Amino acid sequence: MPELPEVETVVRSLAPHLTGRTILEASFSSKLVVRQDFGELSGHLRGQQIHSVRRHGKFILFDLDQGSLAIHLGMTGKLLLDAAGSRHARAVFELDGGSLTYDDPRQFGRIEWDAGVPVRVAALGPDALAISVEEFVEALRARRGRVKAVLLDQRFIRGLGNIYVDEALHAARIHPRAVAARIGGERARRLHAAFVRILRLAIEHKGSSISDYVDAGGNRGSFQLMHQVYGREGEPCGNCGTPVRRIVLAQRGTHYCPRCQRV
DNA sequence: TCAAATGTTTGATC
DNA sequence: GGATCAAACATTTG
Numbered sequence: 001m002p003e004l005p006e007v008e009t010v011v012r013s014l015a016p017h018l019t020g021r022t023i024l025e026a027s028f029s030s031k032l033v034v035r036q037d038f039g040e041l042s043g044h045l046r047g048q049q050i051h052s053v054r055r056h057g058k059f060i061l062f063d064l065d066q067g068s069l070a071i072h073l074g075m076t077g078k079l080l081l082d083a084a085g086s087r088h089a090r091a092v093f094e095l096d097g098g099s100l101t102y103d104d105p106r107q108f109g110r111i112e113w114d115a116g117v118p119v120r121v122a123a124l125g126p127d128a129l130a131i132s133v134e135e136f137v138e139a140l141r142a143r144r145g146r147v148k149a150v151l152l153d154q155r156f157i158r159g160l161g162n163i164y165v166d167e168a169l170h171a172a173r174i175h176p177r178a179v180a181a182r183i184g185g186e187r188a189r190r191l192h193a194a195f196v197r198i199l200r201l202a203i204e205h206k207g208s209s210i211s212d213y214v215d216a217g218g219n220r221g222s223f224q225l226m227h228q229v230y231g232r233e234g235e236p237c238g239n240c241g242t243p244v245r246r247i248v249l250a251q252r253g254t255h256y257c258p259r260c261q262r263v
Numbered sequence: 264t265c266a267a268a269t270g271t272t273t274g275a276t277c
Numbered sequence: 278g279g280a281t282c283a284a285a286c287a288t289t290t291g
Contacts, residue, residue, distance in 0.1 A: 002269055002270080003269055003270095006269070032286080032287080058269095058270080072270085072271085073269085073270090074269090074270055074271080075268065075269060075270055075271095075287095075288095076268085076269085076287095076288080076289085088288085105287080105288050105289065106268090106270095106286085106287050106288050106289080107286085107287060107288080108270060108271075108286070108287075108288095109270090110271090120271090120272095143280090144280070144281080145280075145281060145282090146281095149281080149282085152270090154270090154271080161269055161270070162268090162269060162270085163269055164269090207269090208269070209269095210268080210269060211268065211269080211289085211290080212289095213269065230269095250282085251282080251283065251284085252268095252270090253267070253268080
């Protein structure tokens with residue numbers, strides 16, 4: 001479920017309920033989602049107060065008395081407050097006032113506690129909503145790969161995913177197969193402006209609910225209704241009416257307008 | 264039955 | 278050695 005706007009929405013829906021709460025008990029049931037020893041992890045978390053809940057790229061970070069808990073939602077992860085019956089609960093946190101359930105059918109998500117900053121978290125590039133135009137243009141110039149793959153690389157910038165990369169490239173009228181380094185300064189600036197605008201707009205609409213994405217309260221987002229190309233293969237481009245094309249690039253379904261977006 | 268799905272890691276190959 | 282690309286992970290849905 002998760003790209004920057006969805007994770008941001010989850011954090012915003014979670015924070016008022018979790019800040020200041022104490023973890024009474026934590027239980028786990030997936031060795032794919034939780035790679036640490038279940039008993040040890042429960043021991044680390046028991047009695048810890050949650051000081052803050054933050055988004056870091058697509059990660060959700062709980063700052064605790066000691067260290068931090070990093071949660072990545074993968075493709076289908078959901079964090080639910082006081083969930084009645086969730087079909088694929090992989091972790092449950094009992095708090096002093098409510099419970100938090102991590103539900104994830106595909107188990108691509110991860111939950112990890114670290115005394116400092118989790119390694120996976122530390123390796124990420126600047127946040128897509130924080131990187132300056134100059135820094136972005138400069139960094140893009142140094143990449144030989146296709147712009148779609150580069151934007152998806154979380155070490156390059158963190159937060160963008162398949163939906164918002166396709167939408168941003170369409171808005172900036174850049175072909176997803178274009179080589180990053182060969183995108184000129186003007187078009188690179190246009191691309192930066194496009195993803196910043198789209199990410200902010202998507203946050204306002206509480207993210208895109210493509211299949212089953214919901215925030216911590218079980219609410220769906222509505223930005224999927226505003227998608228111009230993602231999931232719209234064969235439908236007319238909003239700019240020129242040409243049917244939107246779908247190809248596979250960087251091993252992801254990639255949607256673009258063959259007329260508006262040129263290499 | 265087959266294809267595809269909001270993502271990342273790992274290993275091979277340049 | 279760094280960068281880039283394909284395969285793998287597990288499950289559901291159309």
